[in-house]
Amino acid sequence: MLTIIRERLRQGHRTGKYPKVEPIMPERFRGLPQLAQNLTPQSCADAVASCPFTALSSNGGKLQLDLGRCLFCADCPAAADHAALAFSNDYRLATSRREDMFLDDNVYHVAGMLNKSMRKLFGRSLKLRQVSAGGCNACEADLNVLSTLVFDLARFGIQFVASPRHADGIMVTGPVTENMKSALLDTYAAIPEPKLVIASGACAIAGGPYCNSPEAHQGIGDLLPVDLYIPGCPPHPYTALDGLLRMLGRIE
Ligand code: SF4
Numbered sequence: 001m002l003t004i005i006r007e008r009l010r011q012g013h014r015t016g017k018y019p020k021v022e023p024i025m026p027e028r029f030r031g032l033p034q035l036a037q038n039l040t041p042q043s044c045a046d047a048v049a050s051c052p053f054t055a056l057s058s059n060g061g062k063l064q065l066d067l068g069r070c071l072f073c074a075d076c077p078a079a080a081d082h083a084a085l086a087f088s089n090d091y092r093l094a095t096s097r098r099e100d101m102f103l104d105d106n107v108y109h110v111a112g113m114l115n116k117s118m119r120k121l122f123g124r125s126l127k128l129r130q131v132s133a134g135g136c137n138a139c140e141a142d143l144n145v146l147s148t149l150v151f152d153l154a155r156f157g158i159q160f161v162a163s164p165r166h167a168d169g170i171m172v173t174g175p176v177t178e179n180m181k182s183a184l185l186d187t188y189a190a191i192p193e194p195k196l197v198i199a200s201g202a203c204a205i206a207g208g209p210y211c212n213s214p215e216a217h218q219g220i221g222d223l224l225p226v227d228l229y230i231p232g233c234p235p236h237p238y239t240a241l242d243g244l245l246r247m248l249g250r251i252e
Contacts, residue, residue, distance in 0.1 A: 015152045019251050023091070023238050030072040030087040031236075034106055035063050039084060047084035050076045053202075053209060056084075064104040067093065068205035068219075071233040094230045094243020098221060101205070101229060110242075111228055113249035118194065122168055123248050125157040128198070129167035129191065133184045134216060135174030138234040139201035143171065145237045158244055164188075169196030172224070173234075175203040175210040176217040188224055196247075198228045200240060205229050 016023060025031065039047065044063050048056045055069035056076060063084060077083045092110050095101055100109040113119060132140050146153040147160065161167050164187045176184060188197070199220050202208040207218035220226060230243045245251045 014149050015155070016150050018151075018238065018241065019245060025089045025091055025236070025238070029089050029091070029236065030074065032088045032090040032093055032108060033065055033067070033070065033072075033103065034086050034088055035065055035103060036084050036086075037062075037106075039063055043084065047076055050084075053211070059104055062104050064102055066206070067095075067101040067103055067108075067231045068098065068229060069202060069208075069211070070231065071202055071208065073233075091236050091238045092242050093232060093235070093239050094228055094246065096228060096247070098205075098226070098229060101231065111246040113252070114196075114227070114247055118196075119249045121194065122196065123250070126169065126196075126244075126248065127159055127161045127167045128169050128171045128196075129162075129164045129187060130160050130171045130173070131180075131184050131187050133172055133174040133180040133204070133220070134177030134210075135201070135203060139173035139203070142234045142237050143173070143200065143240065146240060151237050151241060153241065153244075156241075156245065156248075156250060158248075164190035165192070167191050167195075169198060169227075170224075171198040171200055172204045172220050173200050175207045175213075176220055176223060177210075178215050178217075181217065181223070184220070185223065196227045197224045198230065198244075199226050200230045201235055202231060202233045205231060208233065 041061050044058050055066050057064050076085050094111045096111045199205045205219045210216040228243050228247045230240050
């Protein structure tokens with residue numbers, strides 16, 4: 001018994017101090033991309049061609065990035081003859097609107113808070129049903145991490161629950177394969193009103209690497225009304241936590 005107590009004292013308190021203290025992101029973390037400005041038309045075209053997932057486009061000769069499609073693979077800086085895009089370590093990527101995910105002037109609008117009545121309902125207690133709609137398990141694994149002692153999602157009153165009947169919302173990962181479509185829609189229908197929809201990861205937002213597959217939908221945008229988009233492949237747990245807390249008005 002004494003050994004256990006001594007060990008607990010030695011380990012101390014492991015839960016991170018976020019959001020009171022900003023997290024220190026790992027050196028290799030790829031956060032909010034910064035686009036090179038003043039590219040020549042040829043460099044811009046080279047950069048667009050270098051992205052295998054059509055996340056880059058040219059908007060009037062200016063490079064534009066769809067953050068919802070970006071897999072943060074870093075192929076574009078390597079393929080283009082100069083750095084068209086560089087990654088910052090800013091983990092605050094979650095947004096409320098799909099159109100806010102198109103980045104061309106390096107000004108990014110992070111998620112806003114729900115309206116007052118929804119915040120009153122869910123601000124201190126939010127139960128979510130997670131549905132993996134054809135995901136590869138990377139997004140799902142990092143959502144699991146949110147419930148571990150470092151992030152301790154439950155201290156904010158947010159928990160994943162087993163039944164949609166007990167849930168206030170749905171958190172979807174994966175591109176929504178045809179086989180998972182009806183299960184996803186049935187789960188959504190089983191959640192009582194009012195309810196929230198969260199798209200976590202590039203696949204759930206825009207189909208990810210499967211966006212052109214006839215067996216997969218282009219994420220959940222055409223199927224469900226989305227309240228929060230969390231970009232990444234997979235999103236870092238701090239990106240997901242930041243988005244959830246912003247949506248609930250717990251941080252600004
Ligand atoms: S990081 Fe990858 S997915 Fe994102 S724009 Fe570059 S090549 Fe495309």
